[in-house]
Amino acid sequence: MRKIVLFIAIITLTFITACNSAQENKEKDKKANEAGDAQETIVYESETGPIEVPANPERVVVLSSFIAGSVMASDVNIVGIDSWSNDNPRYEPYLQDAKEVSEESLEQILELNPDLIIATPDSKNLDKLKEIAPTVTYTYGKVDYLTQYLEVGKLLNKEKQAKAWIADFKKRAQEAGEKIKAKIGENTTISVIELFDKQLYVYGDNWGRGTEILYQEMGLKMPEKVKEDALKDGYFALSPEVVPEYAGDYMVFSKNSEQDNSFQETETYKNIPAVKNGRVFEVDGKAFYFNDPITLDFQLEFFTEKFLGE
Template sequence: MKKWLLPMLMVLILVLAACGNKEDNSKKDNEGTKEASSAETITYQSETGPIEVPAHPKRVVVLSSYAGDLLQLGVNVVGVDAWEANNPNFDDGLKNAKVVENTDIEKIIELDPDLIIGLNNIENGDKLAEIAPTVLFTYGKVDYLQQFIEIGKAVNKEKEATKWVEDFKVRASEVGKKIKEKIGEDATVTVAESFDKQLYVFGDNWARGTEILYQEMGLKMPEKVKEVALEPGYYAISQEVLGEYAGDYIILSVPEDQDSSFTNTAWFKDIKAVKDGHLYEVNANTFYFNDAKTLEYQLDFFEKKFLH
């Protein structure tokens, strides 16, 4: 080989090596960026202190009544409790989710969640926190709409949640005004639920549409219901005394797997609201909660029943 070719060959080798190093480094940088993106977190100020949670959670397990909030925000839910799994409103959003309980540690591990949300009275909270960041809420610690915003904060969607709340309050108030114009300012509404051959009447903050009717719409509660159910949230009564707690209108929810034959009895048909055609029955499975998705369903139900 001619001597003058040696320097040229060495330069070519160095250039190729540099290009190779540049490509490798670029590849490593891209991989590092992807890892950083997938590992990105935010700090959520929970009831018990700051918790590092995913900035963009992809696999959430919900062990409480908040699945509808996550579905409303477009967050993927991979595991839920049986109560939420049985809500027809959630069928599409939860069609691929597995039913789990807080005691199903192995099943939850298999779901590989990146976030777990639940109530603070569940068992195994410490074990769940070892699987994934776990945010637990106290039911009723904040009002039902602020609760949705808190869920939004936990999944980095506070703006979306706040916007929905503002819009919902306006829509509920407008429907409420129309309802009061039709039924009268002094008309009363009783919210009742049948379960295991017993009835329950509810105050103004125990889901079942109570927050919408009493808080947002300002409809009136019968005095007898107010006396027993307003403070504790609900009150159990025997079926036969429903007439004593019945307002001018009754919202009656019955679980789809429960016996509703009492609605065919003479004492039930003799209740004034029933005789006046002011009884609105609903599948309790769709009415149990006060998450955003359920609230949308409840508002639509009230608008149709009272105004159409």
């Protein structure tokens, strides 16, 4: 009888111990899960002041086309993207799983469950976007193009990576520039002209389209008329008949194959010396618009090949 009672007592004690252990493990798992759900954050000094953002964002919505490439270059997952960026062929490999959204498609953005949103100060619904996720805005041209990438690197906790790329890029671009000047001459001029939505533009040294590389890093010359009219604002609208006045010894001609490019069939265009001498480099405007690391690497490769055959 005593043996039976003792056996029952042992079984009961074992059962209670097992239950207590299971409960303790459940509590530990719950705490671990709660800790995992609590995302680590950093404080980023944005244009509008300090803002708490994820230390390692995993679901980013980018509503600013001039920032998108910098986010991609930072190896951060983009779940929502603006239409201009989504139309850029250079960005396609980075946007396989991203949905096209705008600042007005709040429900779509909410469904994407972002942990960070990047926009511009004039984006609509900023207050509502901030309710969905921490929202950081950038103003185009507030800082120079390389500092802009560095700022994005700081936001995404990839500052070291950004600094390394910037140093390497400047070195590569400047070395290529020296070779190009040695080949075409120190005083040879280059202009960057674009036909966009039936309007012609010439660009200064800080409005994408490869201008930062050609003029800032390579130190190549722009025509005097371009300096006078486009350098301050970054671009200048042209009527077709005055294009020859802004054309350099070489021309980078940016265009969109889906738009009307009949200007190139006119006598005005055909009689430009750079055209007659075969010194026009045509580029896909959609791929050449911006000045982020992905686009800059592509532009540098393009110029090196066209000028040097490398």
